[in-house]
Amino acid sequence: MWFGSSTAVELVPSDRVRPLHFFENSPLVQGNNMAVSIVFDGVLDPEKLHRSLEGLVKRKGWERLGGRLRKNASGNIEWHIPTEFTAExxxxxxxHVDHNMPASSHPAASKIPRPSDRPAVVSDPDDLExxxxGPGYTPGGISDYLTADRPVLGLRVNSFTDITIATLQWQHVAFDALGMQYVVEGWNEMLWGDEDDIPDPCEMDPDPFDALAKGTRPTTEEHVLDKTRVGxxxxxKWGLGYGVDMLLRAKENRMVCVPQTxxxxxxxxxxxxxxxEAAANGEDVSKVFLTENDVLTAWIMRCVITPLDMSPDRPVNISIAMSLRKAFENDLIPPSSERPYVGNAFGWANxxxxxSDITTKPLSYVARQVRRAINEQGTRAQHEAYFALVRQHGMGLPIVIFGxxxxxxxxxxxxxxxxxxxxxxxxxxxxxxxxxRPAYVQENHGPIKPVDGFFILGxxxxxxxxxxxxxLKGQWDKFQEQLDKDFEVVNYIFEYTYDILQGLTSVIFISMFIGMQCVGLLIPIVYRKTVRACRQAESLDDTTNGQVKFSPELRLWYAMLGPAVMIPVSLFWLGWTANPSISIWSAILAAFLFGFGITGVFISTYLYIIDSYEVYSASALTFVSLVRYFAAGGMTVVGIPWYENMGVSHTLTILACISVLLVPIPYLLYFCGHHLRAKSKYAVSWE
Known part of the structure; x- marks a missing residue:
C-alpha cells in the first residue's frame, strides 16, 4: 500500500506546507529510513498499539509526524502536513501480521536472541528485516516518501502466540534518537490513558536552530579540534577509502549483548x-567521573581496533553523536521537560x-578521553564553533572531519x-x-549503512x-575472536580482576610453566624407587638374563607424589581466590600448582601405559590420545557455555569436583594394577 508507486502524488490544497529545516535538509538523515523493532514477551492487542500511537500523532503539536514529503516546482523537498487525518x-x-504460531516455529522470529552471560555476538538483525x-521492501531513503501519500511515521506489528514485535518505522527527517524518546514516551502514556501528562512539543516553525544553521550570531571561541581538521x-584520501568500504564492499550486520556483570x-x-591515579597526583578523587556508556564506548573501540593489527601510530577518530537539546535549552528551545523538541538536533564529539592508545593502554584511559571530549565539546559555545566549521567546510553535510x-x-x-x-x-x-517491558530491541536502517557505525540501543x-x-564481511568473526580471547579463563581472571593489561596476561602462564618444570624434582625420588625395585627383583629371580623386570606401577609415583592431588586443589584455589581483595600472587600460585599437577599426571599416565603394554604400547597410546581429543573437543563446545551460565568460580568448582573423583585412580592402580594386567592378554604380567 505504502511502497512501490513511482508516479507523482496529487497535492492536497488544505495541507500545511513548510520547507525542511536545517537538520532535516541533509543527506545524512534523508538517506536513512529507520525501523526499530521492540519485542515483548506477551501477546499484545495490535489495535490498542495502533490507536494509541495514532492518537498521539493527532494531538496538537504532534501532527508533523503524520506529515507527507513532497518536492516543489523548484525540486526542493517540503513538508505537507494534513490539517485533518482521515481513514483515507x-x-x-x-x-499487522498474525503468524498464529510460537516464535520458535518461525524461521526468522526463532532467531531473536536472548541475553548472554558474557559479551557475545548474538544475532544478525537483518534476519528480522x-x-x-514488510515483504519485498528495501529501504530507498527519502525517495520512498516522495512518490506515495505516506506519513513519515508508521507502525508494523507481528503477532505470535507467545510474543509481539512492534516496529516503529520512520524517515529520519522526522526525528533523531532523542526525538524518538519523546515519541515512545508519549505512546506509552497514551496506552495507559495518561494523555494529560503528555507535553506539547516545541514549536517547529520557524526553525528553532536557524541561528545555528546560518550563523547569525558570532561564535565566542574556537573549536578545540580546529587545528586537526582534515584538509x-x-x-x-579518507573519503575514497571509506566510500569504497561503505558502498562497494560486502558488509554484515550483527547484534552484541554485553551483560551487566x-x-x-x-x-x-x-x-x-x-x-x-588522581590520589597519586594529589587531585580531588571525588571529581573522578565516568558513565556506563563511557566505558562501553571504550570497550567497543578496543574490540574493533585490536583485531585489525593496525600500525601503533595510525590515527583513530571516535565520532560520538550528541543531542544539542541540553546545550541550547532556554536559548533556542525550551526545556525538554516542558516542551520537548521532537525533531533532529544533533552534533558530534570527536x-x-x-x-596503540586503544590496544595497549587501560580501558580507563580511553573512557576518560571519551568523557573529556563529551564535556569539552558538548557546550553551547563548542557546538556553535563546530557548526561555524560546518558552514565553512561541511561540503553540504552537517559534519566536519577531524584527524x-x-x-x-x-x-x-x-x-x-x-x-x-x-x-x-x-x-x-x-x-x-x-x-x-521489552525483552529485546533492534534497529534496521537503510540504504546508507556506515561501516563501524555502532548503535548503543540501551x-x-x-x-x-x-x-x-x-x-566489513569477515570482521565480525575477528570481533568475536577478540571477545573469546578476553574471556579465556586466565586472561579473564588476571586482566579484569587484577587490572593486568591484556598484553601482560600471557606472562602469567610463566607460573604454570615453572610448575610444569618442577615435576622434574620428582625424578630423583622415582629413580631411587625404581633402582631399589630392580635390585629387589634381581635378587629374587636369577633367570632374567640381565633383563630386570619391575612393576609398571612404579611409574604411578609421578602422579602419587602430589600432582594428582594438586589438580583439584589448584582448581578450587583459582576459582575461589580470584578476587581483587585477595593478592594476585594467590591466583598465580594456583596456576603454578595446576601446571605441576597436570604435567605429573600426564607423564605418569604415558609411562605407565608404555611399560604395561610394551610392544602394544603404540596402539594403547593411540587409543588414549583419541579419547583425550574427544574429551577436549567436547569441552570446546560445552566449556564456554559453562562459564557463561555459571561464572568462573562455579565452573572451576565443578571441574575440581570431577578431579577429586579421579584422584584415587593412581593409588588404586598402584595396589591393584597388577591384577588388572593379569586379566589382559596384551598387558605384561608376571603373575
Missing amino acids: RPAITFS EMAW LGGML YWQAQLDKALKELRE ILLKA DGNMAQVGLSNWSKAGLFDLDFSPALKSGSGPC KDEKGNYWTSACK
Missing part, C-alpha cells in the same frame, strides 16, 4: 584506576587517539536515553497483567546492554 489519509501507516519493513587532500566490572575497574586522511573512524550513536527498554505496554496485553531490565553495527 491516516496519521500513521499501520500493518522483512518482518520489520581537502586528506578528505579525498561484565560491563559493571569494567566500570568499577576503570573508576578504581582513575581514582588511584576523540582523536593513536591505535587525517589515513585514519580509521568508528561512529557511535547512543540511544540509551531514549528509554526503549523502559516502556511498559501492559495495558495492551490480551491476557495476564504487567509489567510488560540497557534491558536485567542490565544487559545491546549494541549493533555493520562491519
Whole structure:
C-alpha cells in the first residue's frame, strides 16, 4: 500500500506546507529510513498499539509526524502536513501480521536472541528485516516518501502466540534518537490513558536552530579540534577509502549483548584506576567521573581496533553523536521537560587517539578521553564553533572531519536515553497483567549503512546492554575472536580482576610453566624407587638374563607424589581466590600448582601405559590420545557455555569436583594394577 508507486502524488490544497529545516535538509538523515523493532514477551492487542500511537500523532503539536514529503516546482523537498487525518489519509501507516504460531516455529522470529552471560555476538538483525519493513521492501531513503501519500511515521506489528514485535518505522527527517524518546514516551502514556501528562512539543516553525544553521550570531571561541581538521587532500584520501568500504564492499550486520556483570566490572575497574591515579597526583578523587556508556564506548573501540593489527601510530577518530537539546535549552528551545523538541538536533564529539592508545593502554584511559571530549565539546559555545566549521567546510553535510586522511573512524550513536527498554505496554496485553517491558530491541536502517557505525540501543531490565553495527564481511568473526580471547579463563581472571593489561596476561602462564618444570624434582625420588625395585627383583629371580623386570606401577609415583592431588586443589584455589581483595600472587600460585599437577599426571599416565603394554604400547597410546581429543573437543563446545551460565568460580568448582573423583585412580592402580594386567592378554604380567 505504502511502497512501490513511482508516479507523482496529487497535492492536497488544505495541507500545511513548510520547507525542511536545517537538520532535516541533509543527506545524512534523508538517506536513512529507520525501523526499530521492540519485542515483548506477551501477546499484545495490535489495535490498542495502533490507536494509541495514532492518537498521539493527532494531538496538537504532534501532527508533523503524520506529515507527507513532497518536492516543489523548484525540486526542493517540503513538508505537507494534513490539517485533518482521515481513514483515507491516516496519521500513521499501520500493518499487522498474525503468524498464529510460537516464535520458535518461525524461521526468522526463532532467531531473536536472548541475553548472554558474557559479551557475545548474538544475532544478525537483518534476519528480522522483512518482518520489520514488510515483504519485498528495501529501504530507498527519502525517495520512498516522495512518490506515495505516506506519513513519515508508521507502525508494523507481528503477532505470535507467545510474543509481539512492534516496529516503529520512520524517515529520519522526522526525528533523531532523542526525538524518538519523546515519541515512545508519549505512546506509552497514551496506552495507559495518561494523555494529560503528555507535553506539547516545541514549536517547529520557524526553525528553532536557524541561528545555528546560518550563523547569525558570532561564535565566542574556537573549536578545540580546529587545528586537526582534515584538509581537502586528506578528505579525498579518507573519503575514497571509506566510500569504497561503505558502498562497494560486502558488509554484515550483527547484534552484541554485553551483560551487566561484565560491563559493571569494567566500570568499577576503570573508576578504581582513575581514582588511584588522581590520589597519586594529589587531585580531588571525588571529581573522578565516568558513565556506563563511557566505558562501553571504550570497550567497543578496543574490540574493533585490536583485531585489525593496525600500525601503533595510525590515527583513530571516535565520532560520538550528541543531542544539542541540553546545550541550547532556554536559548533556542525550551526545556525538554516542558516542551520537548521532537525533531533532529544533533552534533558530534570527536576523540582523536593513536591505535596503540586503544590496544595497549587501560580501558580507563580511553573512557576518560571519551568523557573529556563529551564535556569539552558538548557546550553551547563548542557546538556553535563546530557548526561555524560546518558552514565553512561541511561540503553540504552537517559534519566536519577531524584527524587525517589515513585514519580509521568508528561512529557511535547512543540511544540509551531514549528509554526503549523502559516502556511498559501492559495495558495492551490480551491476557495476564504487567509489567510488560521489552525483552529485546533492534534497529534496521537503510540504504546508507556506515561501516563501524555502532548503535548503543540501551540497557534491558536485567542490565544487559545491546549494541549493533555493520562491519566489513569477515570482521565480525575477528570481533568475536577478540571477545573469546578476553574471556579465556586466565586472561579473564588476571586482566579484569587484577587490572593486568591484556598484553601482560600471557606472562602469567610463566607460573604454570615453572610448575610444569618442577615435576622434574620428582625424578630423583622415582629413580631411587625404581633402582631399589630392580635390585629387589634381581635378587629374587636369577633367570632374567640381565633383563630386570619391575612393576609398571612404579611409574604411578609421578602422579602419587602430589600432582594428582594438586589438580583439584589448584582448581578450587583459582576459582575461589580470584578476587581483587585477595593478592594476585594467590591466583598465580594456583596456576603454578595446576601446571605441576597436570604435567605429573600426564607423564605418569604415558609411562605407565608404555611399560604395561610394551610392544602394544603404540596402539594403547593411540587409543588414549583419541579419547583425550574427544574429551577436549567436547569441552570446546560445552566449556564456554559453562562459564557463561555459571561464572568462573562455579565452573572451576565443578571441574575440581570431577578431579577429586579421579584422584584415587593412581593409588588404586598402584595396589591393584597388577591384577588388572593379569586379566589382559596384551598387558605384561608376571603373575
